[in-house]
Ligand SMILES: Cc1cc2nc3c(=O)[nH]c(=O)nc-3n(C[C@H](O)[C@H](O)[C@H](O)COP(=O)(O)OP(=O)(O)OC[C@H]3O[C@@H](n4cnc5c(N)ncnc54)[C@H](O)[C@@H]3O)c2cc1C
């Protein structure tokens with residue numbers, strides 16, 4: 001048995017040389033876990049010409065940054081990224097690896113974990129060390145909170161969405177070591193990225209919205225859904241949804257709020273026709289005022305909000321929209 | 331001939347999922363009252379395979395690991411047009427996390443023989459890790475593309491597919507054999523037809539247990555799972571609700587007033 005714990009790692013992500021918010025949030029959390037284990041917080045970052053862009057990671061709590069930098073790494077290239085990260089992890093034996101639940105992270109995490117023959121917990125909403133210094137990876141489930149652990153295998157790996165952990169207060173005086181990592185430039189013959197296309201969304205982004213209206217499957221049908229969208233419009237709010245709404249095809253996956261979707265922290269949250277299932281509700285943090293509209297007075301959603309309206313949303317929402325419009329027009 | 335494996339999971343009917351509770355003692359899910367159905371996204375995975383079979387000479391295997399009642403969803407896949415159904419069912423397989431699930435499925439795929447394409451759903455509605463597809467790919471040492479929303483080019487062994495990004499897409503070129511996890515944007519799953527159901531009655535479902543796969547019992551199921559559930563805690567609400575009363579008009583007016591008074595509108 002080796003003495004002491006291996007480092008706590010974050011696999012960070014950048015876009016156009018800017019470190020993603022979730023990576024900085026995880027770095028802050030990694031520093032806390034590292035302090036608990038009396039070890040270091042370290043970040044693995046791949047990109048191109050990143051040398052002058054790693055400071056925010058140190059300010060967020062990184063002690064060391066493993067930096068892979070070459071033109072081929074500008075975008076996530078699965079096969080090279082995985083191969084290099086696995087090799088690095090085998091060499092440095094981290095105790096823990098945290099990865100953001102981004103599109104890249106959700107694909108990369110299982111590829112790295114399976115190759116390291118270790119466990120991986122999806123979409124955690126909290127991470128704490130238990131009495132044996134094992135990482136408790138908490139996920140909401142069926143009305144409670146489950147703690148998942150990976151008792152034997154190392155590293156212990158988890159993915160976490162943006163917004164689960166707050167942005168650490170940046171400490172500009174902190175500095176750390178950059179360790180260059182050589183990553184092969186040749187692309188895999190069996191898989192390569194030909195093009196990455198980013199579209200500019202025309203909706204109000206959920207994460208930064210002051211008001212969020214979220215609809216559930218209680219909307220009933222596309223018409224009922226459109227009313228909820230109209231309510232969001234009237235309030236100049238971002239429109240979010242629950243998972244069954246995505247399954248019904250009324251709204252895109254990008255607008256799903258919750259454990260495996262987006263985290264929001266608006267001033268005002270209005271949940272319409274949804275049951276207040278934990279997997280959804282954990283996605284709303286620090287809202288000042290919360291409202292639920294549901295036709296079932298016994299719905300668990302009413303235990304989790306400040307104001308409740310027991311009514312058929314298909315009847316109530318149009319009336320509410322009228323009132324809002326009248327108010328706005330003075 | 332193109333050999334396609336579709337991994338399909340039996341999940342508690344998502345429409346009734348709120349009836350699933352955790353057994354406070356064993357910390358396992360009590361899902362007995364909720365009927366099992368084909369995982370929604372696995373219908374898209376099946377559809378992807380069926381559309382290829384319409385274009386090419388293809389043989390489709392629907393593969394599932396689950397309890398004996400999962401046989402119904404394998405039969406549903408046969409009725410949709412799969413050529414063969416395989417159910418991995420054995421006590422030792424129970425309690426598997428994503429890693430052990432992927433290992434068991436990958437071992438079965440190896441036994442099925444050389445495959446060209448493995449389709450999975452992007453996520454299951456109950457586990458919802460999204461890990462099983464990529465981990466199967468790792469065990470089989472195959473390339474994987476997750477969240478496929480369009481198959482752009484599939485003539486020959488070099489495919490081009492679009493994988494969805496939060497806003498946008500990645501265009502990927504991949505050499506078969508390969509694993510793909512699919513989104514609901516990929517296609518519209520076909521409905522079951524009566525003639526398919528009749529035909530499926532004649533097809534047999536192969537059942538493989540632990541001996542058929544030649545794996546040891548500590549590599550599968552709960553024992554083969556790196557992760558376990560350690561604790562179950564309950565969450566408490568931090569808010570005291572005020573239920574608004576009166577007519578619909580009154581409730582709407584009151585609600586608006588409350589929001590204006592709190593300064594959020
Ligand atoms: C691992 C995992 C991860 C998950 N991640 C997420 C996630 O990130 N986000 C997410 O949202 N879900 C997630 N889910 C799904 C989640 O568990 C719930 O199934 C989902 O949130 C429920 O959505 P809902 O409230 O719209 O539907 P239901 O639970 O079916 O509730 C519908 C509600 O609408 C009400 N209603 C019906 N008709 C009307 C009407 N006419 N007027 C008013 N009210 C009406 C009903 O009373 C009911 O309360 C996840 C599940 C798993 C297993």
Ligand SMILES: Nc1ncnc2c1ncn2[C@@H]1O[C@H](COP(=O)(O)O)[C@@H](O)[C@H]1O
Nearest residue numbers: 337395450451453454457459460461462
């Ligand atoms: N027990 C299983 N049997 C067959 N396929 C499975 C099983 N579990 C997961 N899968 C496949 O993996 C996909 C993703 O599941 P998950 O990783 O649980 O989100 C599913 O859509 C299925 O295609």
